[in-house]
Amino acid sequence: MAEKCANVNDSDCSPAKKVKLNDEDAIENTDERNTSENDATPETELNLSNFKVTKVLQNNCVRKSICIKGTFEDREGLAVVLLEQKSFPHDESILEKGFFDEKTLFRKHFTNDIYRNYDCFPTEEYNSIQTTVIYPATQNHIEKYKRHELYMIDETYELYQQVTLPYIESKSLSLEWITNILEHKAEQESIIYEDSDKDTGFVLITDFKWDKQLDTLKLLALPFQKIKSLRELNASHLPLLRNIRDAGTTAISKKFNIPASQLRIYFHYQPSYYYLHVHFCYLMFEAPGIYVAKAHLLSTVISNLELMSDYYTKAVLSYVVFKDSPLYEKFKSRGALETSTCETLDCK
Structure with missing residues (x-):
């Protein structure tokens, strides 16, 4: 079984600074984001019962998720479907109703002294799986979700200028979804805070993969300034970064009653898409990409720029x-990447 599991990869405000404190549904921001359901028409809806699996791209046993490539019977082009188990609710009454009532099915595997092992089949209402569909999916999407060494x-910084920056500038993933959010063309219901100042302003929006449980809370800050990534930041951006930190944590505290001391606030480098954004995540939630070699704390970035x-x-x-990714190939060709001897020798 283990060899089939993939590695863990990949306030009171002025009108311009308003906090939406209502309990509206929320969805997440990534480079796969589509427009909201309210923007969709019946002609564009996908029928998942017509999805045909062609390949498992990644089966992540740690995150209890799987990424699948396939096609739709009635449509041209490829699709990527991500299935992920949801977190459990904290509410005791929901747990009893959904997991321990007479409709719940338990199938016993074994009993040994005080230990018993079962398969549990919760009631239908609580047996759903978080599903994300990327359609039409480009080869970039497929490569992103494929398991790689x-x-x-x-x-x-020299390598950044000579290798990474040209790669960034050649990327073709659309950032229109960000423009749609900033211009209020999509997902207005997901915005919990907005500061429209062109230099220090940003939009704070809930992550579209968030399952609406507070213990998995994840949000995204999108500044109005167009900055590619962490590498472009300098001291002139400190007012923006401080505003994201201070106004963002205040908005989250008011909306979700979570203090700043229980938030992990960070950048990704390399990011999934090249428009500077800041992640806000509940500290107890072990979200993907929060560890070393990926996440850079906002507080640390601010301190570095102050120094x-x-x-x-x-x-x-x-x-x-990732092995065989464009960046991997570019760094390897420059001799900047040490690979295993089996890549250069005929290993048996």
Whole structure:
């Protein structure tokens, strides 16, 4: 079984600074984000019963998720479907009703002294799986969700300029979904805070994969300034970063009653998409991408820029690249990436 499991990869405000405190449904932001359901028409809806599996891209046993490539019988082009188990509710009455009432089915595997092992089949209402569909999916999406061997790269600023930046500029993933949010063309119901200042303003929006349980809370801050990534930050961006930190934590405290001390606030480098954004995550939630070689705490980034205004044009940033990815190939061709001897020798 183990060999089939993939590695864990991949306030009171002025009108311009308003907090939406109502309990509206929320969805997450990533480069796979589509427009909201309210924007969809019946002609564009997908029928998942027509989905045909062609390949398992990744089966992640730690996160209890699976990524599948396939097609729809009545449509052209490829699709990627992500299935992920939801977190359990905290409410005792929901647990009793959904998991321990007369409709719940238990199938026993064994009993040994005080220990018993079962398969549990909750009632239908609580037996759903979080499902994300990317359609039409590009080859970039498929490569992103495929399981790959991982390698560590120590990126100097010279390597950033010569390798990473040209790669970023060649990326073709659309960022229109970000523009739609910032211009209020989509997902207005998911915005919990907005500051429209062109230099220090941002939109704070709930993550579309959030299952609406507070213990898995995840949000995203999208600034109005167009900045590609962490590498472009300097001391001139400190007012923006401080505003995201202070206004963002205040909004989350008011909306969700979670203090700043229980939030993990961070950037990804390398990010999934090249429009600077900040992740806000409940501290007890072990969200993907929160560990070393991926996440950079906002507080640390602010401190680094306070100490050295051009810190991110001098620092070495280490991160993981996937085997056979464009960045992997580019770094490998420059001799900047040490690979296993089996890639250069005829290993049996």
